[in-house]
Amino acid sequence: MKQSMMFIPTLREVPSDAEIRSHQFLLRAGFIKQVAAGVYTYLPLAKRVLNNVEGIVREELDAIGGNELLMPALQPKELWDESGRWDVYGSELMRLTDRNNREFALGPTHEEVITHVVRDFLNSYKKLPLTVYQIQTKFRDEARPRFGLMRGREFIMKDAYSFHATQESLDEAYNNFVQAYTNIFTRCGLNFRMVEADSGQIGGSQSAEFMALAEIGEDTIVYSTTGSFAANIEVADLPVGAPSPDGVGVVDHAKGIEVGHVFKLGTKYSEPMNAVFLDENQKKQPIIMGCYGIGVSRVMMAVIEQNNDENGMIWPKSIAPFDVHVVPVDVKKADQLEAAEKIYADLKTAGFDVLLDDRKERAGVKFSDADLIGLPIRVTVGRGIADGLVEVKVRQTGEVAEVAVADLMTFVQEKYETLA
């Protein structure tokens, strides 16, 4: 795509209300724009990243038998009365009335709706198990929206629900989700840990959080430096240096951002909402449920928090908004612009997503914007083009090479292969 036709409103100044790096860079690089406290527009570069994350989520969840569907944001009070949550949810639940004074919630989560949607159909053990998911907008009226996309009031979530006749079937789905989530976060380029979460409140259920490690995280993780143990400090409040509960090594602490959560719900919603099936003995049983969430917009933020330097973002190639940035230094020089346009076309033919900076801006502005946006590979077309040479810069390593135009496609393809 040509940059002159794209909406990338980069800023020179660090916005004063942005306290953390990822928020600052999202604003400075023209990825998001605030509409109200905790409410954002995702600008074109962010939308491309979100589309990439969503694509990875779909692939991994389809692979474990997930059915994609789409539920509404408007949820009638009646369903929340059935589950008993209308009266207990508190002021995080955004509520409104329609023109006939019927009450609705703006969904912060969809357990009630999905239980309503499936309960007539899942009337026999023969129709179980079933796994569904959606990528959809959620609403939570946070008391203190902050850190940009980290704690917003309107955000994008992938939520999934599974339905089972037996505990073993739930266990299997839960394990499948743990594997799918591990794949998703790995593919998105996150450094994360799966940690035990608070599982005691609802008898017999199990819960784990996926934490992206980051200094700005709001949770503290207790983990074994040499073993596989990891838990939220709310579950295992052990001091640094204590023996690890799994018997391997000692524990250390780290801060984490919750990007995913898997949870064995059991019959918490199916019992009050009368979602029952007939078992093999024709006996009515409440459906056993699991639920599984990923903060899609928060994943984008966590990746930036983990991958940046003083100049801007550094995208892993799996979710980068474009693969390659082609930057003619001076578009008023015909040889530079023509060469850049040819390289742009050739890279697209080779299957890359390419951004061509065809703007009439100074070289300094173009280079600093390019570093800020942080695409994996930059091809700079400057004066060297007179000798058939361009410059290739790798954002992840900072490596810079002068390459003959004749060798460029092979060079970029080989270099791109080696990147994370």
Place this chain on the structure above:
Amino acid sequence: MKQSMMFIPTLREVPSDAEIRSHQFLLRAGFIKQVAAGVYTYLPLAKRVLNNVEGIVREELDAIGGNELLMPALQPKELWDESGRWDVYGSELMRLTDRNNREFALGPTHEEVITHVVRDFLNSYKKLPLTVYQIQTKFRDEARPRFGLMRGREFIMKDAYSFHATQESLDEAYNNFVQAYTNIFTRCGLNFRMVEADSGQIGGSQSAEFMALAEIGEDTIVYSTTGSFAANIEVADLPVGAPSPDGVGVVDHAKGIEVGHVFKLGTKYSEPMNAVFLDENQKKQPIIMGCYGIGVSRVMMAVIEQNNDENGMIWPKSIAPFDVHVVPVDVKKADQLEAAEKIYADLKTAGFDVLLDDRKERAGVKFSDADLIGLPIRVTVGRGIADGLVEVKVRQTGEVAEVAVADLMTFVQEKYETLA
């Protein structure tokens, strides 16, 4: 995908509150489920169709330089005060207050938000024109939600906005959108007309609607039976048989469902919202705007309304939820199930989206469900498999052929090519 793992809650009975065919079939074939009046869950088959429609929309809008972004549903009252619409919009606008008693609208459209988002950036004629779009959920508190997805309170829309320094630039974008919309609706398999819409109210602006022809349409189209003239009856109230205004033939009437709308907004929002740019003479001018909508969920409904028979839906292949339905008649017969699974795998390898009906249901149930869902091609694996034969049925034509398994891939590929 295996049907036993999919959520397709087909119904035997026609729901009594569904008055029109497309609504009846959407309910009966397990495509949608009502959550509240005018508020629906899109079940997996519908979500697949929506994903296909959205893919076509993205391709055509990217081709005319559109930037995809994503705006929030929550819109602060302040922005609507700026445009003056808060007080005039009426009870269709869903309103709520947050925990701090700040007022918000749930966006029925996004002129205010997009003007807010771009106005700081588009400060010079050098940055114009710009075209952005989103595929997003809209809210309108219809007095009388009805006809399923036709007039809902929460629905999926593609809305686009263009920004210009000159009227000529707006005219060019408008014409590009007319062409893109023509491509989109054609590719979705719709029989439609572009008609002149009410363009008199705002001086100098121009507006056209894209109408899918259908008996249940709420609008009446006046068109020339032999010429190219077509208009909404509100614009050209001519009786049947009158001479056509374009001088070619006489007019007839037809009913239509509005699926798209293109509109030259002019400075209706930029003037009150102070969205100005500096022209070549460094003089401040209000940005000239266009807006362009497509009812994505309504397109799905209009396609069904135009493509069905007494047995169910008949999908054009461009947006069908799957390409091929493989139906083993009796999965308890090992030879049928094994052959069907092999055909399923081979078709997937050949690049088809395939649904395998591996359910332990009676043949009658499976056939009537298959007709109801209406995938382009059905491969039935029955007793003939003992002689290496399967049956291929083409939903659009009703054609049935017995085909040797050895020839099946070639047969399906060639047959699929010929379909709309």
